[in-house]
Amino acid sequence: MNPNVTRRNFLSTTAAAGFGALILPNSLFSYNANFQTDKKVRLGFIAMGYRGQAHLEEMLKRDDVEIVAFADPDPRMFAMGQKLMAKFNRQPAQEYANGDYDFRNLLKDPTIDAVIIASPWEWHKIQGVEAMYAKKIVGMEVCGAMTLDDCWEYVKAYEETKVPIMMMENVCYRRDVMAILNMVRKGMFGELIHGQGGYEHDLRGVLFNDGQTAYNSGVEFGAKGFSEAKWRTNHYVNRNGELYPTHGLGPVAVMFDINRGNRLLRLSSFSSKSRGLTKYIEEHPKGGKDHPNAKVKFQQGDIVTTQIQCANGETILLTHDTSLQRPYNLGFRVQGTDGIWQDFGWGDNNQGFIYFEKLMKHSHRWDNTEKWLQEYDHPLWQRYAKDAENSGHGGMDFFVDNSFIECIKRNIEFPLDVYDLATWYAITPLSEKSIKKNGQVVDIPDFTKGAWQTRKPVFGFDGAF
Secondary structure (H helix, E strand, O other), rough: OOOOOHHHHHHHHHOOOOOOOHHOOOOOOOOOOOOOOOOOEEEEOOOOOOOHHHHHHHOOOOOOEEEEEHHHOOHHHHHHHHHHHHHOOOOOOOOOOOOOOOOHHHOOOOOOOOOEEEOHHHHHHHHHHHHOOOOOOOEEEOOOOOOOHHHHHHHHHHHHOOOOEEEHHHHOOOOHHHHHHHHHHHOOOOEEEEEEEEEOOHHHHHHOOOOOOOOOOOOOOOHHHHHHHHHHHHHHHOOOOOOOOOOHHHHHHOOOOEEEEOOOEEEEEEOOOOOOOHHHHHHOOOOOOHHHHHHOOOOOOEEEEEEEEEOOOOEEEEEEOOOOOOEEEHHHHHOOOOEEEEEEEOOOOOOEEEEEEOOOOOOOOEEEEEEHHHHHHHHHHHHHHOOOOOOOHHHHHHHHHHHHHHHHHOOOOOOOOHHHHHHHHHHHHHHHHHHHHOOOOOOOOOOOOOOHHHOOOOOOOOOOO
């Protein structure tokens, strides 16, 4: 599936493309000079829920990856994971199933090179940080941090161990998003001024179920729920903020060179009232106004908006909208001095509006994005679209997983690194703080400690991976 490229050829090719900055400041394996990049990457999986299984299936398609072990306290998830192993004619993975903390025994396995972590959000920090100290490269799933201190702990662990961690934000690889990135890099939008994105996705059927079937099956959550309803919904009960910032922020941050020539300075967040989840329970056939869960007070507002200011003068607006009826849309907008793009769907080429003042002769009329996104399709998609056809989330999962493995094989730094993870994750606790203080502006830490001024952009400069 993946072409054989020698390290020498790869370095000369990417340097010629202006991509040589990827190699600096360090190789991926500066923490382990004995790491062999010419063998299969041996993976462990921490958390085998549906998201972990999606990553597993992508990795099972590859002949350069060996799946070593799973860790998860839920036997149902082990069974699903092992079924996937059998489907791809692989030997069963070793299981670490002795409670919540048995992942620590997986981390002791000296044969495992890297782990993919797709656990409930509250486990990300402890598992990710312990994996780095155990010398396991980390692929970390998306969410927001529990506390700001968590973000600093990721950075501290990396800077002490030099074990890399990749932010597995698949939306950065969405086809329309990458085409727009391609146009941004070609200067078609002029100087960037403003960006928007969010998580605008009706999750009511994910946050509640019948305890047996994951989606759209009931109104239970917590101890009586299954899959995400078992843990995710409790965040809506106990928190109020931008709970899921990375889908909306990640693609915009890449275009705005955040942490690599630019940075996020400060934010202000506001929350609407909370009505959507209670209404869903009251009107569901398995619920009703007398159902115990209809009495639960959800702290999370139905709509949370977060305004962000950047060091280079741009602004970003994030929207979290997951508790009301609505079609799916991440609400992207990229606006510069010469052009503007606005999407209104789930990433198809014809689901957006675009306008370039000079190219469209000052018509002041939107054009549909289809022909533009086709013409400026990113080289990665031109090269790998066939490989991504049967991958999750419209092919995005292929690209993020492929990048993770190829960086390990080629001994180069990840395109989305620990500083991106800490910065994007930090939006959640900072937004909670701002909302509690009636929208007070709060500063966003510089996790790079000034290095953003000299670090160079590396994401998506060619079609290598």
